[in-house]
Amino acid sequence: MKWVGGKRQLLAILLKNVPPQYDRYIEPFVGAGALLFALSPERAVISDINPEIMNAYRVIRDSVHALIASLRRHTNTEDHFYRVRSKGPGRLSPVQRASRFIYLNRTCFNGLYRENSRGEFNVPFGDYRAPRILDRGNLVVVSDYLGAHRIRILCQDYKKTASLARPGDFLYLDPPYHPLNSTSSFTRYSKGDFTEKDQIELSHVFRELDDRGCYVMLSNSNTEFIRPLYRGYNIQEIGANRAINCKGDRRGKRFYEILVKNYT
Numbered sequence: 237m238k239w240v241g242g243k244r245q246l247l248a249i250l251l252k253n254v255p256p257q258y259d260r261y262i263e264p265f266v267g268a269g270a271l272l273f274a275l276s277p278e279r280a281v282i283s284d285i286n287p288e289i290m291n292a293y294r295v296i297r298d299s300v301h302a303l304i305a306s307l308r309r310h311t312n313t314e315d316h317f318y319r320v321r322s323k324g325p326g327r328l329s330p331v332q333r334a335s336r337f338i339y340l341n342r343t344c345f346n347g348l349y350r351e352n353s354r355g356e357f358n359v360p361f362g363d364y365r366a367p368r369i370l371d372r373g374n375l376v377v378v379s380d381y382l383g384a385h386r387i388r389i390l391c392q393d394y395k396k397t398a399s400l401a402r403p404g405d406f407l408y409l410d411p412p413y414h415p416l417n418s419t420s421s422f423t424r425y426s427k428g429d430f431t432e433k434d435q436i437e438l439s440h441v442f443r444e445l446d447d448r449g450c451y452v453m454l455s456n457s458n459t460e461f462i463r464p465l466y467r468g469y470n471i472q473e474i475g476a477n478r479a480i481n482c483k484g485d486r487r488g489k490r491f492y493e494i495l496v497k498n499y500t
């Protein structure tokens with residue numbers, strides 16, 4: 237899935253920083269799960285506040301063939317796109333809902349997931365020549381992985397997910413980033429926003445997890461506001477090339493991020 241803040245481009249550096257051994261892998265802001273799928277742990281807890289992406293994971297695990305059949309029926313036309321977009325996901329079956337979500341993700345402008353204040357998906361048609369609406373091989377591999385292992389799939393606020401962590405678990409925290417400047421922000425993955433108050437609370441959760449004996453790694457933007465919140469921890473400055481940016485003219489520009497760990 238294309239996902240704002242997706243970590244595919246940072247994978248090499250993230251993988252180098254994963255602790256060599258841990259019990260369960262816990263990802264409370266899992267999004268499109270770049271690190272999850274790269275690590276493919278046998279025991280994991282994954283969650284996100286976005287109900288569409290978490291429903292998609294459950295359907296991929298439990299009903300992948302029905303999902304494939306449904307995705308096959310979609311077409312990449314503007315009429316069909318707006319018809320599908322206008323359907324409230326709450327009225328659809330889990331399979332139809334996942335199919336709608338994947339279809340919109342593949343065909344909407346920039347693969348962005350954005351909702352208006354009423355919680356309705358409002359990204360326009362992307363008008364791409366041949367978007368890959370159905371990637372059968374990938375869906376089957378993901379389905380087999382999620383079904384074969386003990387992967388708990390939740391949809392809740394990150395604090396509830398973090399509260400499940402036990403000593404020896406490894407958590408990767410990849411929250412909506414603190415904006416680098418007032419125009420670059422994209423923190424609205426669903427109704428509601430991730431504010432500076434939320435960033436401060438998150439840093440407290442990081443410290444609690446550290447006290448509990450978990451391994452914790454966190455990504456965020458490299459700003460004057462964020463760095464002091466993690467004083468005393470191992471902070472690396474890293475560059476990231478953002479593939480999705482709302483402003484076309486800034487696409488591909490390098491922004492700086494940090495990776496914080498409570499271990500070396």
Ligand SMILES: C[S@@+](CC[C@H](N)C(=O)[O-])C[C@H]1O[C@@H](n2cnc3c(N)ncnc32)[C@H](O)[C@@H]1O
Binds near residue numbers: 240241244284285430
């Ligand atoms: C930077 S993205 C994570 C990207 C992910 N690592 C990937 O590779 O695709 C941040 C995610 O946090 C989720 N989110 C926002 N607020 C949240 C909250 N309070 N609790 C849990 N998830 C939240 C968003 O829906 C989004 O998927």
